[in-house]
Amino acid sequence: xxxxxxxxxxxxxxxxxxxxxxxxxxxxxxxxVATREVKKLPTLRGKTVVNLFFEDSTRTRISFEAAAKRLxxxxxNFSAKGSSVSKGxxxxxxxxxLAEIGxxxxxxxxxxxxxxxxxxxxxxxxxxxxxxxxxxxEHPTQALLDAFxxxxxxxxxxxRGKSLDGVTVAIVGDILHSRVARSNLWLLNTLxxxxxxxxxxxxxxxxxxxxxxxFGFDLDAAIDAQPEVVMMLRIQAERMSAAFFxxxxxxxxxxxxxDARFARLSPASIVMHPGPMNRGLEISSAAADSARSTVREQxxxxxxxxxxxxxxxxxxxxxxx
Amino acid sequence: xxxxxxxxxxxxSSGVPYLIRGATLPDGTRSDVLLTGGRVAxxxxxxxxxxxxxxxxxGLQALxxxxxxxxxxxxxxxDQSETVLTGSQAAARGGFTSVxxxxxxxPTQDTAGVVEQVLALGERAGYVTVQPIGAVTKGxxxxxxxxxxxxxxxxxxxxxxxxxxxxxxxxxLMRRALEYVKAFDGVxxxxxxxxxxxxxxxxxxxxLSGELGLIGWPAVAEEAIIARDVLLAEHVGSRLHVCxxxxxxxxxxxxxxxxxxxxVTAEVTPHHLLLTEDLVVGYDARFKVNPPLRRREDxxxxxxxxxxxxxxxxxxxxxxxxxxxxxxxxDAAANGMVGLxxxxxxxxxxxxxxxxxxxxxxxRVLSATPARIGRISGQGQPIVVGxxxxxxxxxxxxxRVFGRADLSGLSANSPYLDMALPGRVIATFHRGTATxxxxxxxxxxEVARLNxxxxx
Numbered sequence: 100x101x102x103x104x105x106x107x108x109x110x111x112x113x114x115x116x117x118x119x120x121x122x123x124x125x126x127x128x129x130x131x132v133a134t135r136e137v138k139k140l141p142t143l144r145g146k147t148v149v150n151l152f153f154e155d156s157t158r159t160r161i162s163f164e165a166a167a168k169r170l171x172x173x174x175x176n177f178s179a180k181g182s183s184v185s186k187g188x189x190x191x192x193x194x195x196x197l198a199e200i201g202x203x204x205x206x207x208x209x210x211x212x213x214x215x216x217x218x219x220x221x222x223x224x225x226x227x228x229x230x231x232x233x234x235x236x237e238h239p240t241q242a243l244l245d246a247f248x249x250x251x252x253x254x255x256x257x258x259r260g261k262s263l264d265g266v267t268v269a270i271v272g273d274i275l276h277s278r279v280a281r282s283n284l285w286l287l288n289t290l291x292x293x294x295x296x297x298x299x300x301x302x303x304x305x306x307x308x309x310x311x312x313x314f315g316f317d318l319d320a321a322i323d324a325q326p327e328v329v330m331m332l333r334i335q336a337e338r339m340s341a342a343f344f345x346x347x348x349x350x351x352x353x354x355x356x357x358d359a360r361f362a363r364l365s366p367a368s369i370v371m372h373p374g375p376m377n378r379g380l381e382i383s384s385a386a387a388d389s390a391r392s393t394v395r396e397q398x399x400x401x402x403x404x405x406x407x408x409x410x411x412x413x414x415x416x417x418x419x420x
Numbered sequence: 421x422x423x424x425x426x427x428x429x430x431x432x433s434s435g436v437p438y439l440i441r442g443a444t445l446p447d448g449t450r451s452d453v454l455l456t457g458g459r460v461a462x463x464x465x466x467x468x469x470x471x472x473x474x475x476x477x478x479g480l481q482a483l484x485x486x487x488x489x490x491x492x493x494x495x496x497x498x499d500q501s502e503t504v505l506t507g508s509q510a511a512a513r514g515g516f517t518s519v520x521x522x523x524x525x526x527p528t529q530d531t532a533g534v535v536e537q538v539l540a541l542g543e544r545a546g547y548v549t550v551q552p553i554g555a556v557t558k559g560x561x562x563x564x565x566x567x568x569x570x571x572x573x574x575x576x577x578x579x580x581x582x583x584x585x586x587x588x589x590x591x592x593l594m595r596r597a598l599e600y601v602k603a604f605d606g607v608x609x610x611x612x613x614x615x616x617x618x619x620x621x622x623x624x625x626x627x628l629s630g631e632l633g634l635i636g637w638p639a640v641a642e643e644a645i646i647a648r649d650v651l652l653a654e655h656v657g658s659r660l661h662v663c664x665x666x667x668x669x670x671x672x673x674x675x676x677x678x679x680x681x682x683x684v685t686a687e688v689t690p691h692h693l694l695l696t697e698d699l700v701v702g703y704d705a706r707f708k709v710n711p712p713l714r715r716r717e718d719x720x721x722x723x724x725x726x727x728x729x730x731x732x733x734x735x736x737x738x739x740x741x742x743x744x745x746x747x748x749x750x751d752a753a754a755n756g757m758v759g760l761x762x763x764x765x766x767x768x769x770x771x772x773x774x775x776x777x778x779x780x781x782x783x784r785v786l787s788a789t790p791a792r793i794g795r796i797s798g799q800g801q802p803i804v805v806g807x808x809x810x811x812x813x814x815x816x817x818x819x820r821v822f823g824r825a826d827l828s829g830l831s832a833n834s835p836y837l838d839m840a841l842p843g844r845v846i847a848t849f850h851r852g853t854a855t856x857x858x859x860x861x862x863x864x865x866e867v868a869r870l871n872x873x874x875x876x
Binding site: 189191209210214217234235281 | 622625627629630631632633634638702703704744747748749750751752
């Protein structure tokens with residue numbers, strides 16, 4: 100395994116093409132481990148990884164937990180719910196506590212955009228910081244596992260070293276509030292893919308003139324363009340009360356991957372969803388459960404990508420990183 | 421209080437006259453300035469005065485004492501952030517001789533009792549004239565008018581009313597407030613922010629907010645309220661002051677209103693004249709402020725508007741916060757920056773060194789006009805014989821890296837720390853006594869004692 104060590108993983112925006120491809124290649128090696136009888140490497144023995152979750156996300160947390168354990172790290176799960184954090188303890192005090200405990204890596208999920216960046220630049224803690232989703236900013240490991248999944252579908256066992264040059268990806272749904280959309284945009288663009296966003300006009304940021312993507316409101320037109328990848332984003336029901344769209348029925352009719360739209364996709368295309376899905380709202384069960392759906396692979400690949408991330412951040416001598 | 425001449429006879433240092441040699445006046449001419457008896461006693465060349473403390477002002481710019489129409493002193497209620505005394509010290513250090521203290525204290529400055537308390541605290545500190553602002557609505561609640569008349573007729577003689585920090589968004593209440601203060605020549609200073617359009621807003625809405633995933637504070641939320649308020653002011657024939665303008669669109673609305681003859685004045689902060697939203701990229705909460713830092717185009721429009729008179733004044737919106745309110749994630753951080761100590765340097769960097777404002781214009785926007793808008797006497801007057809001895813001496817040629825030691829208030833939430841800034845306040849004179857000398861703040865007990873002697 101090569102080890103171009105990184106200090107933190109805060110966003111995909113500042114990830115170079117070489118670093119991204121290297122990480123995906125390391126993830127391929129990690130995926131191989133999962134096929135062995137003993138699914139465990141000694142690489143991070145003696146290292147402590149803290150999963151610091153200020154927002155509930157069982158899926159992401161257990162994925163990181165599995166990744167760290169397969170690398171033999173000690174894992175501490177720190178959920179803000181029911182802890183001193185819910186009694187008003189500051190991010191600073193929490194970080195300093197983790198520093199004293201001897202955390203080598205901190206996987207942080209936080210409702211405030213930029214919280215991982217603040218943690219990384221604060222001097223409160225010297226650990227490697229992995230952004231596991233911050234507000235509506237970024238969710239870099241989700242984008243990496245999505246890219247990994249696309250690359251594997253396209254290139255199979257010949258994936259190593261490959262980019263996503265020329266791959267067409269339609270990302271559909273709530274772009275405004277989606278950290279998954281942002282991380283995917285930057286990473287897919289870096290890897291050479293062509294991104295089209297499709298959403299209601301109310302769910303696009305105010306000024307996207309600088310985003311390297313096409314934008315549209317018409318999902319049928321996007322489907323007819325036969326993209327190689329259709330990625331559906333989860334729509335939050337509470338957006339209705341904030342007048343982003345009139346009703347879930349209207350949303351589903353205009354921007355859902357219904358059976359009819361799914362049927363019009365090319366058989367070679369793939370359907371993705373970061374989960375958890377609202378079946379019948381943004382995606383039909385037929386689409387979600389079809390052979391073209393990568394939903395379950397995405398979960399498995401998430402562990403490989405997070406193993407690669409932890410490995411690149413925490414193996415070796417951090418002082419020289 | 422009185423401004424009796426010849427207090428020097430008392431033998432206390434309060435009476436020590438100051439002879440400032442060779443200062444450059446705002447109009448560009450050079451002159452000696454003799455301060456005695458709380459007045460500008462003499463101007464001219466080769467002045468002498470027995471017993472006077474002589475200050476060599478060669479190369480120094482003299483300005484009338486600066487007047488800040490928008491200061492948060494935090495007392496009563498948040499004296500871990502600032503007190504009337506420490507805020508007054510910060511003001512003196514920045515060249516100010518008067519500050520208008522915003523009403524969002526705890527308890528709120530919404531009764532005669534509280535504004536008189538703040539006035540008294542200012543008098544006791546003695547560094548600057550502290551003129552309380554009254555709340556427009558009870559407890560800043562936005563539903564019921566505060567006792568505006570009682571505050572106006574109190575010893576604090578309140579003329580400026582503001583719910584700053586919050587917008588008087590109810591159009592009927594705003595109309596009534598504008599009408600009511602006509603009875604005592606008052607003015608409503610509006611914090612223009614449409615609340616529904618800015619729910620949970622974190623930074624300027626634009627390309628950067630979308631990328632950073634921070635909820636946007638759109639320019640239209642400011643412009644829509646200003647447009648409504650100038651029309652209301654026109655309709656009821658009253659006087660409106662618009663706090664901290666931050667967008668190019670707001671400038672257009674004010675320009676239109678003035679051309680129409682509407683009685684409106686507008687203010688801009690030093691930070692909106694210098695800093696842009698790009699600083700938010702690292703999520704450093706020192707740059708979190710309301711209204712938020714805007715685009716480069718907005719900064720340029722604000723500078724041009726200040727230069728052409730569309731914007732009337734610069735005011736600091738000095739907003740002290742304790743360390744823990746900024747040493748955290750962006751969403752959790754408080755809005756606001758301290759600005760009194762840095763204001764003149766920032767204005768010099770933004771509009772003087774760029775050639776848009778002369779020092780005479782600085783005297784207008786940071787002293788004469790804010791004093792006039794606030795209807796405060798004894799402040800903002802030109803440096804002429806007989807004028808009150810309210811004076812600031814600055815060294816415009818100085819350059820410094822702004823640091824913690826340049827702050828005299830309690831809080832350090834300055835966006836300018838470690839930034840190179842031009843200009844430095846060398847001396848500030850309030851009621852004829854030096855509150856700052858050789859760039860050093862004078863001792864509080866000394867200032868209080870001199871002040872006590874001066875007003876008996």
